[in-house]
Amino acid sequence: MNRNDFPILKRKVHGKDLVYFDNAATTQKPRQVIEAIKKYYEEYNSNVHRAVHQLSAEATEAYDKAHEKAAEFINAEFEEIIFTKNTTESINIVANSFLSKLKPGDEIVLTQMEHHSNIVPWQQAAKKTGARIKYIEIDEKGELKLQQLRKTITDKTKIVAVTHVSNVLGTINPIKKICRIAHEKGATVLVDAAQSVPHMPVDVKELDCDFLAFSAHKMLGPTGIGVLYGKKDILGQMEPMMFGGDMIKEVTFETASWNELPWKFEAGTPNMAGAAGLAAAIDYLKSIGMDKIRQHDYELTKYATEKLQSMEGIEIYGPSPEKKGSVISFNLKNVHPHDVSSILDSEGIAVRGGHHCAMPLMKLLGIQGSVRASFYLYNTKEEIDLFAKALEKARKIMND
């Protein structure tokens, strides 16, 4: 992994070398991605799918190519890849499409470890339709109680929306199994893959999920662009949420018909620079290899977990390293997570302290919040050593 590719890693924070451990929130960008965006604006900026001039042709080709790359990255078809703003928008599009499908008595199944973005849209859908939300519980290790799956997912279940990797606990959920059970009951499955696609090989055909959502910015790409994958036959019958230009085939003063997939879900001028950045990010990840990234993440998580476990008064939430992504949530005894984060920040170390957009889960764990360190391909064991040292310092300042 070439740290030199990431300009930001050279900067100082409070006079110290930056140690960036907030990758579950967003990741840093390699110069290849930054240059792809710059190149778009400097060389072929133009609106896609419209004009016949040369620039538009180049912009259109690049934009379509980005869809192709995203499709190939998760083993989907070109028509199955919709570019959105982010994972949240992707989930909202699906939740919105269920407004016309849900009725009182129907059930929506979520898990207790969902991010707010995979709870709130469904709460709204439930409110508007009279459907009921059920949660698959987690056990004390932070894993789903799998024996509950068949009890919770029933004939009344219309949609199961589940995270692939928890942004707080790191837990990797058995999506294949969940899809199998849900499909037996005729339910649709949406996977929040914001924390998995950046960190491990993901194959939608193998998972057999119906929808899958992720964001470019968590995988070295730019902000403002995300992906919604949907199975072709489902997307074909699904109504769009946004209406406007580019998503139509024909418009009269009275009515309109929709464009073909995936464009019927991409109303208005899209994020073309973002798409160029996402394509470059995918190229970058592929050049390293997702298996290798997963292995690197795992080794760092294991190393950091062992370090933390060897220290006194640290409580780690979530399963053991081999069962999770590169996320460690923990608390230092008697110290508020924000105070830990502030002291780490003063050492140039960026972590997250708080509820991580998972307030129901925090309540369940009986904590106000936690400190979260999350790693990515440019992080090193040396950085984890600095992190452990800074934690000792935080303990000393706060507990002495």
Place this chain on the structure above:
Amino acid sequence: MDLAEDMYREELLDHYRRPQNHGKIGNADINYRDFNPVCGDEIEIFAKVKNDAISEIKFAGKGCAISQAAASILTEHLKGKKLAEAKKISNEEMLSMLPIKVSNLRIKCGLLALKAVQKGMLIYEGAKQTKQISRTDD
């Protein structure tokens, strides 16, 4: 002194570890619970009012050292203060009462207690006004 030690000076940590006025008041005239949704800091203010002044004040809550120490410091400051005076405390004054310079990222923590007190006072005065209005109506 380095940055972290400067931020978490003993004067601040003393208030955090052994806060003044920590607890609850039954039948409080002013009672308001506020929290920072981003970090989950939580402060609940209880106060008794006598002759338009704060005769008794306590706080309960959970949160980071800055939010809890600020509540301890503010409640000390407010004891016996006229409501009109308490209402006028600005954010800058609140932050200057703290023994540390709060970084931009933590200002919300430092201001939470003041926000809770001032919102609680607004509700208290609103309720008092309604009472007065209904009395004139009688």
